[in-house]
Amino acid sequence: MSKKIKIYEFKELSDGAREKALDFVRDGREVDLDYFEEGCLEDINELGFELKTNGLRYSLNNCQGDGLSFLFEPLREDSLNKFLLKHKLKTKYKSLVNKVELYSELGQLSNHYSHYNTVNIDYNSLENLTDKEDILANNLIMDIKQQIYYKICKDLEKKGYDCITDQNSDEAILSEINNGESMFLEDGRIY
Numbered sequence: 001m002s003k004k005i006k007i008y009e010f011k012e013l014s015d016g017a018r019e020k021a022l023d024f025v026r027d028g029r030e031v032d033l034d035y036f037e038e039g040c041l042e043d044i045n046e047l048g049f050e051l052k053t054n055g056l057r058y059s060l061n062n063c064q065g066d067g068l069s070f071l072f073e074p075l076r077e078d079s080l081n082k083f084l085l086k087h088k089l090k091t092k093y094k095s096l097v098n099k100v101e102l103y104s105e106l107g108q109l110s111n112h113y114s115h116y117n118t119v120n121i122d123y124n125s126l127e128n129l130t131d132k133e134d135i136l137a138n139n140l141i142m143d144i145k146q147q148i149y150y151k152i153c154k155d156l157e158k159k160g161y162d163c164i165t166d167q168n169s170d171e172a173i174l175s176e177i178n179n180g181e182s183m184f185l186e187d188g189r190i191y
Contacts, residue, residue: 007183007191010174020188022173028190029176033060036163040075040156044070047152048083059114060160067115068157076101087148093140099127100137102144102146116153135181 013021037056044051055071075083081097084090100123110118120143123137166172183191 003190006186008186010177010182010184011139013186013188017184017186017188021177021182021184021190022152022170024188024190025173025176025177025182026168029032031164031167033160033163036160039159040068040070043156044072044152047148048079048086049075049152050072050079057110057114057118058157058160060157062161065109065113065115065147066157067097067109067113067158068153069114069119070118070153071104071106071119074101074103074124089140089143092143093136096133096137096140099133100125100140102141116150121149 008017010018040056041051044056046051049070049072052071056068056072058068059066059168060068073079077098080100080102081090084093084097102121102123104119107118107120121141123141125134125137129137171174185191
């Protein structure tokens with residue numbers, strides 16, 4: 001014995017069933033973040049960091065510990081000089097350009113989280129530093145973390161959430177439904 005099931009196009013559904021259909025489609029799809037990742041790479045490079053291979057790290061699920069961070073190639077001599085110029089820190093830290101290299105590494109929270117506090121930024125001295133230069137190098141690290149790195153991470157995290165919100169909007173879902181061949185049951189479930 002066979003059972004006949006009536007199927008509907010989206011426009012044939014009741015208002016309540018349309019809302020359910022939008023939610024079913026939204027819940028069953030994956031957000032494409034490739035464009036977002038490409039934009040992150042461009043933004044990070046434009047700001048003077050060279051991203052390490054697989055250095056972009058993010059989790060954007062609106063959960064504790066979510067966020068974005070990145071690992072960058074060491075900044076030394078020429079690249080450090082350009083970086084300091086770009087961020088108007090050259091005058092304050094010019095004495096360190098040939099004496100330190102800045103690097104990033106995963107911190108202890110990085111196994112569970114992706115936010116900006118999961119990456120440590122520090123320096124290696126390329127020659128013996130005086131106590132005054134050591135203090136200056138530590139100040140440079142703090143300035144980079146607080147004025148540049150954290151801001152970049154927070155700005156890119158916001159862009160990521162905006163991308164997800166845009167792709168999950170009713171307009172984006174309707175466009176996907178209208179461009180596809182989706183059919184629905186009377187209550188809005190996908191057939």
